[in-house]
Amino acid sequence: MEKQSVKIRNVAIIAHVDHGKTTLVDELLKAGGAYHANQNVAERAMDSMDLEREKGITIKSKNTAVHWGGHVINIVDTPGHADFGGEVERVMKMVDGVLLVVDAYEGPQAQTRFVLRKALAEGLCPVVVINKIDRDHAEPLAVKEKVLELFLDLDASDEQFEAAFMYGSARDGYFMDSPDGDKSGGVLPLLQTIIDEVPEPVVEEGGFRMLVSNIDWDNYVGRVAVGRVLSGEVKKGDKVFVHRRSGACDRATITKIFEYSGLGVSESSSGGAGNIVGISGFEDVDIGETLSADQEAEALPFVDIDPPTVQMEFSINDGPFAGQDGKNVTTRQIRDRLMRETKINVSLEVSDSDRAGVFNVKARGAMQIAVLVEQMRREDFEVLVSRPTVIYKTDEETGRKLEPFEKVFVEVPEDNVNGVMRSLTGRRAQVESMDSVRGGKEIVAVIPTRGLIGFETELMNITSGHGVMSHLFHEYAGHCGEIPTRMTGTLVAMETGVATPYSLDALEDRGKLFVEAGETVYQGQVVGENPRADDLPVNPTKEKHLTNHRSKGDGKGIQLSPAIKFSLERAIEYIAPDELVEATPTNLRMRKRILCNSERKRMGRSSKKAAAV
Secondary structure (H helix, E strand, O other), X not given: OOOOXXXXXXXXXXXXXOOXXXXXXXXXXXXXXXXXXXXXXXXXXXXXXXXXXXXXXXXOOEEEEEEEOOEEEEEEEOOOOHHHHHHHHHOOOOOOEEEEEEEOOOOOOHHHHHHHHHHHHOOOEEEEEEEOOOOOOOOHHHHHHHHHHHHHHOOOXXXXXXXXXXXEEOOOOEEEOOOOOOHHHOOHHHHHHHXXXXXXXXXXXXXXXXXXXEEEEEOOOEEEEEEEEEEOEEEOOOEEEXXXXXXXXXXXXXXXXXXXXXXXXXXXXXXXXXOEEEEXXXXXXXXXXXXXXXXXXXXXXXXXXXXXOEEEXXXXXXXXXXXXXXXXXXXXXXXXXXXXXXXXXXXXXXXXXXXXXXXXXXXXXXXXXXXXXXXXXXXXXXXXXXXXXXXXXXXXXXXXXXEEEEEEEEEEEHHHHHHHXXXXXXXXXXXXXXXXXXXXXXXXXXXXXXXXXXXXXXXXXXXXXXXXXXXXXXXXXXOOOOOOOOOOXXXXXXXXXXXXXXXXXXXXXXXXXXXXOOOEEOOOEEEEEEOOOOOEEEOOOOOOOOXXXXXXXXXXXXXXXXXXXXXXXXXXXXXXXXXXXXXXXXXXXXXXXXXXXXXXXXXXXXXXXXXXX
């Protein structure tokens, strides 16, 4: 293998949620001349999806390039949320180094550990960026020590342990080699450090070969395979072979080659070794497959992806209002959309269930699936989704039932420690440590993945929004017993119609309401919460009867409390196993699986008899 000199650097940016890596990419793009003078550019330009901007997180890995100092620095921006870890893992084969961005106040977090472990295992060279040193109570040197401790914990090599450290503020656009250095250089010292510390890509001898690490889409040419060219060169019109992970081999003709620069994509006549490019000309190509000029070439190894741990059911909307809101409502349309998602999301698995029109979707976490549902809503789909359930395994030696566990890190104010501990204990968590941090406590615990479902919302309620939680997959271990999913029952509509103030006013004494006056509801829809554990049939559409003594105008002064409105993620966590969330382009409704009240009662009696027998 011969190493040729190429003025290319391939780096991924990895960090915990909200530690500033996407803002850092913006600053690097500015320094590389991606923006024209006085150009008005939105913050976090790499977060191009509407959902990314709304949630303030990165969901999809994206790549760009900065041209500076005669070099091309290819940058891959990766998600920081544990549910999207598959996006991080699959780009590790494209890069030779990582920028590890760590908050100068919070220090390395759970997701930092997860993505760094993957990078170090691939032998990548880290450059550590201690960001937000301008924050109140920031401790950049103390954070450096914590990062070095993390390197030791993750078995970093001697070369990786000697990583370069940079200090600065992505928001204010400066980085230095010490916390009290000169700010006048802006981000240029960081660019120079990347060039100096990250090795050149190793260029192998031989013809064209490339591992597909990402899939893009172009409206004119369709699927675009994105990856780093390992050897040789590819040109428009070349014949190449697609080596499938299944062992099959297909032939294709290259129609276009794309290079990434700044905020855009440009066509190129060729793609050379060491560079990250996009290639089109395939009817079908998937992440993890190998492209080569030689039919006899061996498929390249792909990074191992951690397995999914939760699953949910997707099905067609069979409610009384089905088809009134969305355009894509058939089983075939939903199935095609889900299968299309698996082509670009390697950590997602979709399979047909034993029931017609129902599909099992497996993923890393509930949020990952909720993002998919939200995307489908915006594409005019109507779909029913179930509460997440964990994926169990069986120990082959003992036959014991195994379930996934996560390591959870929770930071809470001192006053809320007891409440959070009670919640964790009720969710079968085993607390490993509790240390004092920044006026509160950091609790580290191992918790069944089942126990994490809905915990984040409960944490926010207990701490009035001041609790911070992060988690990562720990292991599969023995089933730890039942965990209560919800302590309350629901108010379930008995009739279909328009909710009236008169009826809702009476129902407020029964519990909390999820619907407002004037909303259309249907039989079997969950319209409120019953403080007791049972479900209570109610009629929110009831009109006031008029008599000689009561006129239609009576009751106009009714003042109802604001209805509780659920986000998609919250609704999915809230529902019980016998309930579903109906997601349409403009509505989110919670409902019973069986809409008819009398049929639900009959099924309930049958279940009790079967259990007694």
